[in-house]
Amino acid sequence: MSLDTEVKDGVDQETVDAVREVGGAYKYGWETEIEMDYAPIGVNEDIVRLISEKNKEPQWMTDWRLEAFARWKLMKEPDWAMVDYPQIDFQEIYYYAAPKSMADKPKSLDDVDPKLLETYKKLGIPLKEQMILAGVEGAEDIPAEGRKVAVDAVFDSVSVGTTFQEELKKAGVIFCSISEAIQEHPELVKKYLGSVVPQSDNFYATLNSAVFSDGSFVYIPPNTKCPMELSTYFRINAENTGQFERTLIIADEGSYVSYLEGCTAPMRDTNQLHAAVVELVILDDAEIKYSTVQNWYPGDEDGKGGIYNFVTKRADCRGKRSKVMWTQVETGSAVTWKYPSCILRGDDSQGEFYSIAIANNLQQADTGTKMVHLGKNTKSRIVSKGISAGKAQNTYRGLVSMHPRAKDSRNYTQCDSLLIGDKCGAHTVPYIEVKNNSSRVEHEATTSKVDDDQLFYCRQRGMDEEEAVALVVNGFCKEVLQALPMEFAMEAQALVAISLEGSVG
Amino acid sequence: MLDIKNLHVGLEEEDKQILKGVDLKIGAGEVHAIMGPNGSGKSTLSYVLSGKDGYEVTDGSAELNGEELLEMEPEERAAAGLFLAFQYPVEIPGVGNMTFLRTAVNAQRKARGEDELSAGEFLKVIRAKAKDLEIDADMLKRPVNVGFSGGEKKRNEILQMAMLEPKMCILDETDSGLDVDAMKLVSHGVNALRDAGRSFLVITHYQRLLDHIKPDVVHIMANGRIIKSGGPELALEVENNGYADLLAEVA
Ligand SMILES: Nc1ncnc2c1ncn2[C@@H]1O[C@H](COP(=O)(O)OP(=O)(O)OP(=O)(O)O)[C@@H](O)[C@H]1O
Ligand SMILES: [Mg+2]
Numbered sequence: 001m002s003l004d005t006e007v008k009d010g011v012d013q014e015t016v017d018a019v020r021e022v023g024g025a026y027k028y029g030w031e032t033e034i035e036m037d038y039a040p041i042g043v044n045e046d047i048v049r050l051i052s053e054k055n056k057e058p059q060w061m062t063d064w065r066l067e068a069f070a071r072w073k074l075m076k077e078p079d080w081a082m083v084d085y086p087q088i089d090f091q092e093i094y095y096y097a098a099p100k101s102m103a104d105k106p107k108s109l110d111d112v113d114p115k116l117l118e119t120y121k122k123l124g125i126p127l128k129e130q131m132i133l134a135g136v137e138g139a140e141d142i143p144a145e146g147r148k149v150a151v152d153a154v155f156d157s158v159s160v161g162t163t164f165q166e167e168l169k170k171a172g173v174i175f176c177s178i179s180e181a182i183q184e185h186p187e188l189v190k191k192y193l194g195s196v197v198p199q200s201d202n203f204y205a206t207l208n209s210a211v212f213s214d215g216s217f218v219y220i221p222p223n224t225k226c227p228m229e230l231s232t233y234f235r236i237n238a239e240n241t242g243q244f245e246r247t248l249i250i251a252d253e254g255s256y257v258s259y260l261e262g263c264t265a266p267m268r269d270t271n272q273l274h275a276a277v278v279e280l281v282i283l284d285d286a287e288i289k290y291s292t293v294q295n296w297y298p299g300d301e302d303g304k305g306g307i308y309n310f311v312t313k314r315a316d317c318r319g320k321r322s323k324v325m326w327t328q329v330e331t332g333s334a335v336t337w338k339y340p341s342c343i344l345r346g347d348d349s350q351g352e353f354y355s356i357a358i359a360n361n362l363q364q365a366d367t368g369t370k371m372v373h374l375g376k377n378t379k380s381r382i383v384s385k386g387i388s389a390g391k392a393q394n395t396y397r398g399l400v401s402m403h404p405r406a407k408d409s410r411n412y413t414q415c416d417s418l419l420i421g422d423k424c425g426a427h428t429v430p431y432i433e434v435k436n437n438s439s440r441v442e443h444e445a446t447t448s449k450v451d452d453d454q455l456f457y458c459r460q461r462g463m464d465e466e467e468a469v470a471l472v473v474n475g476f477c478k479e480v481l482q483a484l485p486m487e488f489a490m491e492a493q494a495l496v497a498i499s500l501e502g503s504v505g
Numbered sequence: 506m507l508d509i510k511n512l513h514v515g516l517e518e519e520d521k522q523i524l525k526g527v528d529l530k531i532g533a534g535e536v537h538a539i540m541g542p543n544g545s546g547k548s549t550l551s552y553v554l555s556g557k558d559g560y561e562v563t564d565g566s567a568e569l570n571g572e573e574l575l576e577m578e579p580e581e582r583a584a585a586g587l588f589l590a591f592q593y594p595v596e597i598p599g600v601g602n603m604t605f606l607r608t609a610v611n612a613q614r615k616a617r618g619e620d621e622l623s624a625g626e627f628l629k630v631i632r633a634k635a636k637d638l639e640i641d642a643d644m645l646k647r648p649v650n651v652g653f654s655g656g657e658k659k660r661n662e663i664l665q666m667a668m669l670e671p672k673m674c675i676l677d678e679t680d681s682g683l684d685v686d687a688m689k690l691v692s693h694g695v696n697a698l699r700d701a702g703r704s705f706l707v708i709t710h711y712q713r714l715l716d717h718i719k720p721d722v723v724h725i726m727a728n729g730r731i732i733k734s735g736g737p738e739l740a741l742e743v744e745n746n747g748y749a750d751l752l753a754e755v756a
Pocket of ligand 1: 516542
């Protein structure tokens with residue numbers, strides 16, 4: 001039996017321990033007391049200029065932001081998603097909050113406020129080798145140091161430090177905060193920023209273009225396999241603060257990178273806004289794997305508090321035979337509005353989307369993907385697993401579009417929903433457009449309930465009810481968990497268990 | 506070991522009595538068999554003892570080593586040593602057989618305050634036991650019971666029993682659907698587990714199984730009651746003459 005299979009098989013001891021330990025509470029709900037530097041509340045041109053200035057940006061960047069802001073003022077918030085939340089007052093949000101100690105950006109992790117580092121340590125960053133080893137069959141075969149993961153940590157509005165910079169530099173990989181990239185690599189940023197998600201794309205993306213404060217930047221040079229996994233951890237800490245980060249990843253010809261993104265936020269009874277933009281550019285024969293474990297605070301059982309998560313993520317498979325794989329585990333947020341998409345522009349390019357979306361209590365999730373086939377012989381695959389518990393609503397929305405030039409292209413969509421209890425809902429909304437006659441689109445959808453016989457079988461063998469549900473649900477999600485890098489797969493399994501706490505009985 | 510007294514059970518959802526006063530006492534190390542016509546309440550007895558939802562106990566008691574079973578959660582009964590080999594084993598898609606068993610074994614150990622088995626120890630034990638039951642590595646990896654043949658499912662139940670090392674084992678028609686060779690494997694598996702501290706309640710329709718697993722006592726259940734108990738010869742009598750005479754006797 002290989003190492004991978006046992007870990008990803010379903011639930012393991014970690015999951016069970018995690019459930020016991022947490023005892024129903026949101027694990028990441030503490031806040032860090034750090035002196036913060038805020039911009040005045042609300043948004044206007046001056047705030048946009050201020051953010052630009054804080055980041056010491058050149059004029060072209062300030063202009064780009066202002067242009068976006070001018071557009072945003074004319075736009076309206078979309079209302080087509082199956083989510084329901086009170087009107088957001090965009091003037092009641094802080095658009096910039098940074099730990100005071102970051103006013104002068106640190107040169108290395110040594111310069112970072114130890115409290116911040118403590119925060120990240122609590123979040124399990126960097127991902128500990130013991131996590132790889134714990135409870136894993138065949139662990140003795142793994143080299144002692146485990147796998148390396150370079151981490152960029154974003155705390156409220158700013159990036160607080162990136163690890164393994166030197167080692168990455170040797171390989172020619174650029175991994176830094178986007179504000180640093182704007183200063184150090186303006187030619188790359190100018191060329192690619194907004195080239196996948198244009199300023200005018202949608203309400204939240206346009207707002208992000210105007211006020212994004214930081215985020216991660218990655219460039220992988222031609223014919224380079226990034227020597228380690230790259231990872232960004234986002235943390236919203238300050239109250240009433242919006243987080244608008246921007247991620248830009250460019251995989252040049254023949255390169256490969258696996259990128260992990262994790263998110264948490266403290267428990268608060270007011271809602272917090274998160275509106276990120278992620279742009280991936282993939283050139284000829286290159287490949288990006290992008291994995292997300294999103295665990296923003298979902299609000300309490302009565303639906304009070306929680307993160308509003310409105311995110312635009314898009315991959316542009318610009319090159320021939322380019323490949324992208326989005327994998328996401330969405331357990332958090334009060335409201336999620338998110339559709340990681342693939343533009344399959346290059347001939348023979350491939351897009352894959354694997355998703356687990358869990359909604360419990362009063363959470364609302366409207367997620368899905370768009371596969372836009374433009375090039376010849378392009379392929380896409382969608383595997384979506386939606387789990388609803390409590391009174392939650394979970395909607396899958398998927399667009400598959402085959403353009404006239406996209407001859408001989410294929411899509412396969414599998415969309416499964418699992419219901420726990422009878423007060424929750426699952427909805428599947430496929431949109432399919434095929435504009436040539438040599439392409440094929442397949443769509444399969446199922447809805448099932450957690451079966452009492454399965455739970456009784458598990459309990460007769462000694463598991464308690466929550467362990468049993470976690471096991472059955474992890475089984476339901478298996479195909480997606482398998483698509484995650486190993487470190488994340490374990491974390492994701494634990495999250496699945498935690499986020500379903502109290503969903504039975 | 507197991508002491509059932511005057512057990513009356515009905516359905517929760519509808520007004521229907523299924524068990525109408527069952528008395529059954531199984532001593533430590535004993536093997537008892539229950540035979541009886543279809544629908545007489547044999548599986549119901551096994552479900553009620555293991556704590557399945559949907560049944561209502563209206564009278565009586567069931568003790569396992571002096572502890573009242575009927576008040577415990579199903580997983581507490583399991584940790585106390587009760588095991589049911591299901592008449593219809595349940596499929597759990599996506600959950601590896603091995604993961605399932607390891608989770609179960611460790612859950613029980615935890616509940617009893619014992620140390621968990623490490624991955625390595627667990628693997629060693631399960632490989633040896635699977636081999637005895639001719640369960641190959643592939644079946645251990647596959648999702649629990651999914652796509653297993655009838656006979657494979659039953660062998661898998663015995664593997665679970667061997668791994669969990671329960672004190673009181675209830676086998677509900679574990680012989681149904683087994684070919685001759687599988688029957689030998691399963692019987693061998695059960696016999697290997699027989700010892701002074703472990704008891705069995707074997708529900709079956711066929712004398713054949715009892716040739717391999719020699720019972721101390723055979724009970725006949727009809728219409729929610731045990732109508733007759735005796736030695737192994739009682740099973741032979743059923744095999745040869747059916748239930749008509751026995752039913753007539755009590756009528
Ligand atoms: N959940 C239920 N709903 C309705 N009827 C039930 C239920 N459970 C059991 N019964 C009924 O109770 C009676 C006893 O069923 P049980 O399964 O215990 O019989 P059995 O002795 O195991 O039969 P077999 O030899 O066919 O396995 C049957 O008439 C069955 O239809
Ligand atoms: Mg039966």
